Amino acid sequence: MIGKKRVPVFLARGRAGLMLAMQAGLAAGLAWYVAHDLSGRPIPFFAPIAAVIALGSSVGQRLRRTAELVIGVAVGIGLGDGIILLIGNGPVQIGLIVLLAVLLATAVGGGAALIVQSASSAVLVATLTSSNGQPWTRFLDALVGGAVALVVMTVLLPLNPLTVVRRAADPALRAFTDGLHDAARGLAAADPDVLQGALERLRAAEGPFAAFQSAIEAAGENVAFAPARWRARGALAQYVEGAPQLTYSLRNVRVLLRRAHTALNDQEPVPAVLPVSVRHLGDAVELLRQEWDRGVEPVAARERALRAVAESGHAYQEGVGYSGGVVVAQIRTAVADLLRATGVEYAEATRQVRVAIGWRGRPHGARRRTGR
Template sequence: MLRWSWLRTAAGRLRDGWRPVVETTLAATVAWVLATRIVGHPQPFFAPAAALIVLGQARGQRVRRAVEVVLGVAAGVLVADLVVQALGPRTTWTVFTVILLTIALAVAIGASTVSVVQAAVSALYLVVVSPVTESLVPFRFVDALIGGGVAVVASQLIDVRRPLAPLVAAFWRTFDDLAAVLEQVAAALDRHDAPAAVAALEQARQLDVEPLRDAVLAAGEAVRLHVRRRRHIGRLRSVDASIGQLDYAVRNVRVLARAGVTFSRLPTPVPPELGAALRDLSRAVEAAGRALAADLEGAEEAGDRHAEDADRAALAAVRTAGRLFTPGQSLPLAMIIGQIRATAIDLLRGVRADDDAAVLARVDEALGLPAV
């Protein structure tokens, strides 16, 4: 039974991750073919190695990593050539001196960890594995250039037509997860189910906007290499502010879920309006996600329509919660109402063009608070 479970898990991982497997295999093979057939190098180790290293990095960092790999190889080869000429190949002192000088040089110039390791590996390979050569042609440097270039091109082929598509998908996932947590909290409170409320809190703690930030970096890299990059750069510039507001909303929902756990453990009955407010807020989150995704895809009319939906749902949630804001309510209920208000504000700031003061005024008016 355990074996079949492992096989199903492995098959699922391959189904979800087959693209990187194929991408990496093809890129390393193409780099090898180019180095052997075009350059004519009989041992192009650094061509497929550079491709593997670059593609092993997170999307959004591959251009920089490609440059670092090439520079690391160049530095390692230079140091190794000089030391081999002075001390000879494959001796203990040569290995010691090459590694020491290469790492010290890379650290002194402030190189990243990838550059340090690549420089040391390149130098060590030249000293220990590669045969001594008097050729002045920088084969290894060219090989690294080929491998890094092939990797960068391969990493962008999937997104060549729609460079922002992965970012749009990341927005959908993040907002859908946030909306699902609000639905879970609402269901747990409706049933006065403390274990379900704890489960919702655990889901809230898993919410994270960092994958979305990584997706922005990847989209920026894809856009820089895209022919029509100006059109896409304009859409990306407004994303950072929206992610910041989403981060605030995620933190608010965590606090809301924690208060939901406390409220579900009290003997105090949960007013049904509270679940309705949370579900309205969940719908506002979904609509906000659709609005931002539509803006990224250039569908401005659809984006405006979804933003209006988010506005109506968020204000409806605040309005319903405001009716529960009466003297003598329990502290957990007051905390949930406060977090509904804060989440609505952050959502609307992320999708509306209004200034912060205007958003705050409209939300507080819906809550029934006096204007300041």
Template structure:
């Protein structure tokens, strides 16, 4: 029990460290933008306590790349509108519960009438409430509004500046999933040869827990596309990221077919059956090719060599007779299905990928089994 708790704690800590790596640039960007906004408001505008400048920069940037410039612009307008309404109202009527009621209602109503999104309307209300509950600062008139505008402008500039790492991350995430898929295949071969039931079930459990990794690939591709669309310096990456988005679909299919294969292997090992040695050899060869595809993806290499190796595995699969046993047929069919998925992943269209699988007399090419 204690060991399981320790394992969960270690996994949780590892997940948090991974999350920190993922959002580390975001955090540094927010902190830098806040500091720059404060400096500009303090020394360029001459405001002694520019509270709203860093607040507007942080709130506007957030922690997401999705539709970033549009979202930053919306939040900036919402913050500025809320501060403007609050500043004007408090300047005339002072601070109090009634003033808060009127200011928040007015700011959100104006934002809604401007056909704003939910984010803008919410920020208008939040910022107007802050202004209405704070005592007037040393900057008279529209000083706090100018601070908010200053922070928003800094956030807009910062939003357009992104590093290359989020654009590389889809390939890195996809390569990680492929290496995990290759590891399943290697462990499957070992589990059958050694009749290791514990290893077979442990490998199946890892495969069933792979949804998070696949979701990470799709999220990374989506974030990358958002960057390519919003940053004027990253537009050239758009076609590559669109290809990565399509690739994630093929990767998902290959992983699902791998799970079907693993479920059958647990039956084989539990019943103390044996698979045709040629199938195990094919599976080991396939694992090696998958590792090569992962390296191609990560290093942005053309996958021609890996595609040829996949086609060779497909040709060799025709030498394995069908009808010998149910387990042989199921595992062989899944190996072929995975080859089809991986051929598509390397750039072949669906018809060419299926045509690459040779058939025996009276046999039809295998369809995918998406489980």
């Protein structure tokens, strides 16, 4: 099994949060400078607050979501200021402010982030500030803070898109690898319960894979709007092009495991090469994770994936039932998807799989039945 020494959790978390801390500190200081020193506001505390809220709530999210947060903070503060100016503050006013903030955010089609930030910012104004002062000044402070946050996160100190994507890819690919290795153990032991557990684990991997895809989209926007990160486009392309194919492979593997589970329950013969093949497929996913992380051509992942499909081809010589034949076919399909995730074109991936699996020893008509 492929292994890699892991960084202690607290160090990994601290390292992951360092850039966010630097962004938040820079944005808060700049927001105060712009609102206080350049605009002449005496105590513009909502400017740094809005900047920090926008940055802290937008980690790994898309630019549109961040803009929603900025607008939500500003709208909530503006509503709170306006109502307090007109009718004062108190429990009824707080309830009315939240009601109007949520209605307005919903009416413009905002998501949960816009609604929550509008309401919470309105409550903050109603409970922590007085009705004295010029109207709408805090609303403008919030806009200044939000604008500064957007400039910091996209131009002055953007997150490294590769770091964001790798951080999201790691749990997705590890879950895929672990599920395959569990499945290999279940097949080797002819234990349907272990196999079912592996299947459940791979079903749960949809969540990390969805987060992986979202991180890719966010990173694409980061690269587009942050000139300092344009050089990351080439390395990011591996993830952008490979993620959809990995998702296809994951789904094909789940089909594979359901059929393997049926084979065990039906007491079909399970050749020893099948769990070996599934284990190699898990190793291939782990190697892909490591090679993507190093930014190198995923040669080792391709070789291990083809080894997996070659091992599965020997199952025909040892003898398989109907479900076992489907398992071999799904290994072949999953490997083809994995090869495409490494950058191999469709036609070439299919050719390599055909060559690796071979046709000797297969029953008449098997080529037609298991072809992609």
